Amino acid sequence: MEILQKLFYTDLGNTTNNIAILIFRVLFAWELLTVHGLKKIQRGTQAEPEHIPNPLQLPEKLNAAVAQFADTIVPFFIALGLFGRLALLPTIGVTAVGYFVVHRHDSREVRDIPFMYTLCLLLLLLIGPGTYSIDHYIYQLLTK
Numbered sequence: 339m340e341i342l343q344k345l346f347y348t349d350l351g352n353t354t355n356n357i358a359i360l361i362f363r364v365l366f367a368w369e370l371l372t373v374h375g376l377k378k379i380q381r382g383t384q385a386e387p388e389h390i391p392n393p394l395q396l397p398e399k400l401n402a403a404v405a406q407f408a409d410t411i412v413p414f415f416i417a418l419g420l421f422g423r424l425a426l427l428p429t430i431g432v433t434a435v436g437y438f439v440v441h442r443h444d445s446r447e448v449r450d451i452p453f454m455y456t457l458c459l460l461l462l463l464l465i466g467p468g469t470y471s472i473d474h475y476i477y478q479l480l481t482k
Contacts, residue, residue, distance in 0.1 A: 345423055346477035348466025359468040360419075366458055367413035370429070375409035378402075393439040408432040416462065419471020423463055430459045 350356050377388040392401040408429040415425035436452035467473050 342477060342480055345421075346473040346480070348422075348468050348471070348474065350465065350468050356468040356470050359462075359465065360470040363419060363462065363467060363471075364417045366462075367417035370409060370416070370455070371413035375406075375413060378406050378409055391436075391440045393435060404428055405432055416467075419467030419473050422467035422471060422473050426459050426463050430456060430463065433459060 348359075350359055378390065390402050390405045392398065394401070396404075409432070412425050412429045415421055433452045433455040437449055437456055441449045441452060
């Protein structure tokens, strides 16, 4: 039961805090999807899909799949608070690689974006999605 609690249970102490993290999750997920996710999948439009760097030399299809999943599917999990902590891991990986590998020699202004995304994702990983999340309801069902 302890593992279920660590994965699914989050209570930030009061309604205000839980509503604040809900708003943060939804706005963060929207930004991640619209700014980074949609440009990775712009097929059939006049705009070309974004080039996805591959600094770890993974197979191209795997690299693209991880990046697309992290920026197009994970935002829905974040917004809903569904498997919140587990779902964040691929996106933390992508943004951390962006900060530490892809942009390591760039100016602070360029490195700022992956740094802030990684920081926000780590915050969500540590505190969880709050009581206004599907995870919270899953935990309640599993512990009855």
